[in-house]
Amino acid sequence: MSRLLTLTLAGVLAASPSLATAIDGAVQRQPVNVMAIAMFLVFVAGTLGITYWASKRTRSASDFYTAGGGISGFQNGLAIAGDYMSAAAFLGLSGMVFAKGFDGVIYTIGFLMGWPMMLFLVAERLRNLGRFTFADVASYRLSQTPIRTLSAIGSLAVVCFYLIAQMVGAGKLIQLLFGLEYAYAVVLVGVLMIMYVTFGGMLATTWVQIIKAVMLLGGCTVLVGMALAQFGFSVDLLVSKAVEVHKAGPALLTPSAGMTDPIAALSLSLALMCGPGGLPHILMRFFTVPDAKEARKSVFYATGFIGYFFILTVLIGFLAIVIVGTNPEYLNAAGAIIGGGNMAAIHLSKAVGGNVFLGFISAVAFATILAVVAGLTLAGASAVSHDLYANVIKKGKADERSEIRVSRIATLALGVIAITLGLAFENQNIAFMVALAFGLAASVNFPVLLLSIFWKGMTTRGALVGGFAGLVSCIAMVVVGPTVWVSIFGFAKPIFPYEHPALFSMALAFAGIWLFSVTDKSQRAKDEAKAYDYQYIRSETGLGAAAASSH
Template sequence: MSVLAARRTLIGLALLAPAPALAQSGVAGDGLNLTAITLFTTVVMGTLYITYRAAKRTQSASDFYTAGGRITGFQNGLAIAGDFISAGAFLGLAGLVYGNGFDGLIYAVGYTTGLPIVVFLMAERLRALGRFTFTDVACTRLQEKPIRIFAASASLVVIAFYLIAQMVGGGQLIRLLLGLDYIYAQFIVGLLMICYVLFGGMVATTWVQITKAVLFLIGGTVIALLVMAHFDFDYGALLRQAVSRHPRGEAILTPQFLSRDPVSAISLGLALMFGTAGLPHILMRFFTVPDARAARVSVFWASVWMNYFFALVFVIGFGALALVAKNPAYVNAAGGLIGGGNMAAIHLSHAVGGDLMLGFISAVAFATILAVVAGLTLAGATAVSHDLYASVFRRAGASEASEVRVSRYATVILGVVAIGLGIAFQNQNVAYMVSLAFSIACSSTLPLLILVLYWPGLTTRGAVVGGCVGLGTALLFTVLGRPVWVGVLGYATPIFPIDPPTIVTMPLAFLVCYVVSVTDKSPQARIDHQRGASIGRTAPSVPVAAE
């Protein structure tokens, strides 16, 4: 079969017309797109049905937090991949490539290199030592109360920044598809997310992640094939048209960020590579499998699916630039994309696949956002209910039922906070906002975990002081940097120039942990050193009590 015939077959089998004809209908027309809305509603209702079924299987705290440890390695790998194939990955990365070309792909490289770091450094030890959260692991050898307070606080800050990306992506998608005001769209995303977590817990979150990961892999493959079919499967022709549509021309095919701001580029690379190992909602997934071997298998399959999907981003991002840019059906009077830069991939799905593909991709993208937001909210709620309420405030007096009840209250509060953050950061690129969450994780939870697992000399005081310094400086420099100081508060230039601040805050956190630990002569430090000496031989399997 000739290449031209293959192209026609692909488009015909998908019941699609050529892109130029479809472009006349647009995405944000005068009337509602009933085909897209029908598919969108069907997928959302399907995920809510999964939540309903999962609610019947959620009987205990273990079920709510970790799905009872009954998820297989392959299933958990798909769920982890689903966590990463999110609004930040699909909408945000495609938008970055659309706007910046090659520079946008640094995020894909960072995401995929982060998972091997997790498996080599942490996966087995986490699964062997923990119960529900990574904080359980830290408490196996350090004083429980101060560690749990710090870890829960750091987790909530990281989760808040990660939530911003998902809420912004979901709100913009709803606004584009249904024509609603952005604020109303945010409330829809927030309410659906609360339902996912409130009733289904980790069981529902996992199976929704698995379902939408499969759908997204299929959808991304079909879009990439249709884009390549448009150019007779000639990737060079795709790039040539993309270059002709971008104001910077051939410059978009070379890395510009590194030469323009090398310190920030290296800082971003550090955040993306090491941030995965400090993300609470990813670390929680290692407690949903039955043993350490399944944890390793999880990371293997997650890496396979993530690398495949991010390879598709090369085609999808440049395809959006080639087929959507300067097309009057998808751009506004000022030349910007309708709905903002995060909607490049959504417009591309319509350009190559019409209403049918638009509805399918929009539905799967929204289900993706809801699932990731649900996972994040569950991790945050767990930090409140398990790490703070049950383990610090109530100690042995908290029943499983009361712990789950507090987690559900925390879910509602986090949902309201997420809506507010989504409204405040509505104009930010979602992949970029994810990088800020990675940066804060690198500077707070990551140093604590690495040193707990590998350095016997770490003390409780060193961990808390170093972690607080890393968390505080990362948060301060982020607020004083471009994302908040310029993007939200509206000032002309940032006070702190490095964006993200990882290259400063992560080494600082490790250094303070070390210095405070080696100078700590307290009675608790002697106890911590004795417990630390058991690393690699016999580590306690339950958190130690506060002395």
């Protein structure tokens, strides 16, 4: 283990020389909260204990990727909620409500509504057709090599965008609590993430997610209850006070200019609605349950937990406007919140519960981040080892030991990449960054997965062209859009005017799949169409699922 950590740190420092300087020159910029640090260390020790326990029970590829398929529907629902209730939700969305009011509410509704609609469509069928990754389903009747390659590239791109948000949230949180440099905090999270996935696999990841979900739901409930008590538990009084003290005034309750633009609003909505159906770390969770019945239960429980949590998130944002935004203790000389808007929920916990409650909520926030990055990293590593290595390079003939070894190497590489990206996007709102990841998932994975399940006419050629069209166009539009072209590169104006490109990239993906499928008259296309009937029966009934698992 020590050798792995040494290699990790060496790789990170080599990839980012400025990081080494930042670590060497770490300074305390905020008072150290001893209680918060103590609770943080207790949680880290506990999760490492879980990882050690899980490592003793992770012997096969099935154990590593899916915990042997032995997770119940209720447990998986909690774990899915733990995966979905990320740093973007807890820190980013509450921070967005704190800063922009109604815009944050729109994001919250979008994140919630996309979940049941998309995953009720695919959850049961995924479990009946696949084994380890959603590429098992997308390539079921299509050519393995090109479809798995596309799926792996799309998954890795989504994972990288999503990891940015988690790494930024973790860095800001530890920077605030420990008074250490942001870069040092990012490295710490990266190392822990690598350890969880490398040694514990899906079993450790699942239990970290379950524990985190319980802690987060309980902690947020107590936080909202204590803060809302100051307003007589009246939401109307809270909102009126927020409008009174916020610099936006009554405009706090109306959409901003970016949201009132119909094209921008539609593009964001499509990303949030369709993105969950293409997130590899969420889709992967449906292979951890024993059958389709438990997959349905997973969706039912997860939807309830997630819906309740998002209600709390909106309330936290408005409570922070009144309690934190008017208290000079939490503001810097310029009048901005210390640590940035993403820290609104953390400051609120101290304002209503003192250092002890701040320590607990901070530990919960850190648990949130670690659970999500572990799931993301496992999904990315699985795309490399199972899809690319085992099925593309080795043509399905790789032994389990070498496949798991490749997955662990991929985990190390993803850790270095996540740390580097976390440094580059330090000042971005993490809820916004996750929305970009959702847009990418909606433009690449979702169209290919949806049409592979429901459209008999989709061919390998159509999926390949349409999928890569969605992937390339989405990334290109993000790079030349306002987020990267202006905020990161420093140009005066963006080439692509919209922050969220899903409307355009999704349209290109679906159009490409349709056009290049209907014009494909090859014998392979005819064989793929004939194979659909058998796939359809299996996806609906689960008959022959054992055979599907060996596909």
